Amino acid sequence: MDYLALMEKPLVVLGCVYLSWKIIRNIWSFANIEKEPITVLVTGAAGQIGYALVPMIAKGAMLGPDQPVIIHMLDIEPAAEALNGVKMELIDAAFPLLKGIVATTDVVEACKDVDIAVMVGGFPRKEGMERKDVMAKNVSIYKVQASALEEHASPDCKVLVIANPANTNALILKEFAPSIPHKNITCLTRLDHNRALGQISEKLYVHVSDVKNVIIWGNHSSSQYPDVNHATVSTCNGQKSVRELVGDDKWLNTEFITTVQQRGAAIIKARKLSSALSAASSACDHIRDWVLGTPKGTWVSMGVYSDGSYGISPGLIYSFPVTCEKGEWSIVQGLKIDEFSREKMDSTAKELIEEKSLAYSCLN
Amino acid sequence: MAKEPVRVLVTGAAGQIGYALVPMIARGIMLGTDQPVILHMLDIPPAAEALNGVKMELVDAAFPLLKGVVATTDVVEACTGVSVAVMVGGFPRKEGMERKDVMSKNVSIYKSQAAALEKHAAANCKVLVVANPANTNALILKEFAPSIPEKNITCLTRLDHNRALGQISERLNVQVSDVKNVIIWGNHSSTQYPDVTHATVKTPAGDKPVRELVADDAWLNTEFITTVQQRGAAIIKARKFSSALSAASSACDHIRDWVLGTPEGTWVSMGVYSDGSYNVPAGLIYSFPVTSKNGEWSIVQGLSIDEFSRKKLDLTAQELSEEKELAYSCLT
Numbered sequence: 001m002d003y004l005a006l007m008e009k010p011l012v013v014l015g016c017v018y019l020s021w022k023i024i025r026n027i028w029s030f031a032n033i034e035k036e037p038i039t040v041l042v043t044g045a046a047g048q049i050g051y052a053l054v055p056m057i058a059k060g061a062m063l064g065p066d067q068p069v070i071i072h073m074l075d076i077e078p079a080a081e082a083l084n085g086v087k088m089e090l091i092d093a094a095f096p097l098l099k100g101i102v103a104t105t106d107v108v109e110a111c112k113d114v115d116i117a118v119m120v121g122g123f124p125r126k127e128g129m130e131r132k133d134v135m136a137k138n139v140s141i142y143k144v145q146a147s148a149l150e151e152h153a154s155p156d157c158k159v160l161v162i163a164n165p166a167n168t169n170a171l172i173l174k175e176f177a178p179s180i181p182h183k184n185i186t187c188l189t190r191l192d193h194n195r196a197l198g199q200i201s202e203k204l205y206v207h208v209s210d211v212k213n214v215i216i217w218g219n220h221s222s223s224q225y226p227d228v229n230h231a232t233v234s235t236c237n238g239q240k241s242v243r244e245l246v247g248d249d250k251w252l253n254t255e256f257i258t259t260v261q262q263r264g265a266a267i268i269k270a271r272k273l274s275s276a277l278s279a280a281s282s283a284c285d286h287i288r289d290w291v292l293g294t295p296k297g298t299w300v301s302m303g304v305y306s307d308g309s310y311g312i313s314p315g316l317i318y319s320f321p322v323t324c325e326k327g328e329w330s331i332v333q334g335l336k337i338d339e340f341s342r343e344k345m346d347s348t349a350k351e352l353i354e355e356k357s358l359a360y361s362c363l364n
Numbered sequence: 365m366a367k368e369p370v371r372v373l374v375t376g377a378a379g380q381i382g383y384a385l386v387p388m389i390a391r392g393i394m395l396g397t398d399q400p401v402i403l404h405m406l407d408i409p410p411a412a413e414a415l416n417g418v419k420m421e422l423v424d425a426a427f428p429l430l431k432g433v434v435a436t437t438d439v440v441e442a443c444t445g446v447s448v449a450v451m452v453g454g455f456p457r458k459e460g461m462e463r464k465d466v467m468s469k470n471v472s473i474y475k476s477q478a479a480a481l482e483k484h485a486a487a488n489c490k491v492l493v494v495a496n497p498a499n500t501n502a503l504i505l506k507e508f509a510p511s512i513p514e515k516n517i518t519c520l521t522r523l524d525h526n527r528a529l530g531q532i533s534e535r536l537n538v539q540v541s542d543v544k545n546v547i548i549w550g551n552h553s554s555t556q557y558p559d560v561t562h563a564t565v566k567t568p569a570g571d572k573p574v575r576e577l578v579a580d581d582a583w584l585n586t587e588f589i590t591t592v593q594q595r596g597a598a599i600i601k602a603r604k605f606s607s608a609l610s611a612a613s614s615a616c617d618h619i620r621d622w623v624l625g626t627p628e629g630t631w632v633s634m635g636v637y638s639d640g641s642y643n644v645p646a647g648l649i650y651s652f653p654v655t656s657k658n659g660e661w662s663i664v665q666g667l668s669i670d671e672f673s674r675k676k677l678d679l680t681a682q683e684l685s686e687e688k689e690l691a692y693s694c695l696t
Binding site: 051052054055056059061065081082084085086088089090091092093094095096097098099191194195197198201202207208209263266267269270271272275276277278280281282285 | 383384386387388391393397413414416417418420421422423424425426427428429430431523526527529530533534539540541595598599601602603604607608609610612613614617
């Protein structure tokens, strides 16, 4: 009896605490407290990729269906009217998650307080242009945008460079925005990664959602190396290696690789325009996995600042297999690299070193 | 346990609206993020290569929800087994064309697509006509697919509805998600009537009528109406292209709310088969305020219609009756 009397008070207190917690939780969800909006910048927003990308961002495909967003759109003066047309359409679509739109040709206004920057804008290669000319134009664009981001964006702003030459544009951006942590500057190779998944799924007649862990190594160019050595397919009997299931090393080492490398050109041939839909979708995947984390047991490909892993020269923006947790990516370590792969990985690194050299020569 | 995939048809899929729409469908924006889909894309032979390019990009994007893609110029293959059909394809008006010419071309397209859908689509297939003249194309489709329940044939006025919400939110400097219950009455054309009589804005003090908060009836009865009516042209002027992004997004909203239901206390605008509600002639595809539940829409009844609105409702009904006549004359 004494024992019960002793327990009475603590039990009552515990009961009250529990009830209070439940009531507060109930009120909280009833009041529907929304998350603070995240500000996302898209440069080159009046173009094709921008047009495909902004509705995806506004619908929550990039940051989740419960994450309000403010979209900043930047483009050059000649595109100002078209850019305003995109802003009008974003208003017309009445997106519930879209809490604000800034459409501007002023890089400072565009970069102000942005948490995520997707750099789609760049100088496209025109007929008759030399590689050096394209590089020179893009180097000066990315130098300017680097300073603006460094000065005006949020301190932990995450940057994704898409405009080609993506890796080298990202490197220039990093060099001229030294106070942006280098882990926050990346380039898009998720499109190539997704293309590789797609090719495997078509070859094996499986759903693409059952294929995982391909790797895109290196430069987002025709020297990229799509590697399936560690890729698997989800079957009724568990995860099976892609190499095993395809049973055709020759195809995997030749046609598969060139198909993925040259897929961009194949799309242009069919559509007469370059891949906007798939590039925009892959950009959403890249940011979403970076911010919200990769699923357990799965990695993705991202162009990131090399730290010397896998014998790749440090100081390049190179595509590696990465996992993401709590808003940070880390290179998947310890994967076996065979001779064939070694050669390919070095070849694409060499191209990146040459591009870096060329870019620096444009700066002098 | 994953759901069975739903087959969704998009006609005119190689065009601008199709290109904006298919990734939204593949991402679960139209039917929910737990609903796998199989996309059927139809276009005409001159667009076959471009259409295949879209299919390639859909494969390249590795969408987890996308369980299959059919890209075809064969209307039978396109329609087979589809539960949702979004008809974006149609004959666009070209310079020098008369209204009768555009109507005649579209009437024959929708007549043949009606037959294919009726024969090959899944039972209870839900149809959304986007291509202009949307209401009349939908009516033709209905006439030539008699075994498709008339309640399953609709046309898109959700774009105009969303545009109206957008204009009010801009005027009042509030979030668009706090504005609701505008109505688009009638034809998806410049005679449409954007009506805010029953629209409200969520404020800290509860839902307040838009008319009260705007406090500018002159603007609401003139400039607001014409802005919404002519917004399509304004977009073309700015972009040099017509509204693909907002049309695609609104098409997703239309289907999603139809299939998954409208939120409590909220209605939307849909072009549906008129049953004579609000003294609108029966037998037209006319935009009404609707709620949706369990996959079925119903017209919101009992809303008061003032004299100003009455005139507008009748004017757009008249235009639709004339279009219907013109369409029928093209058939004989």
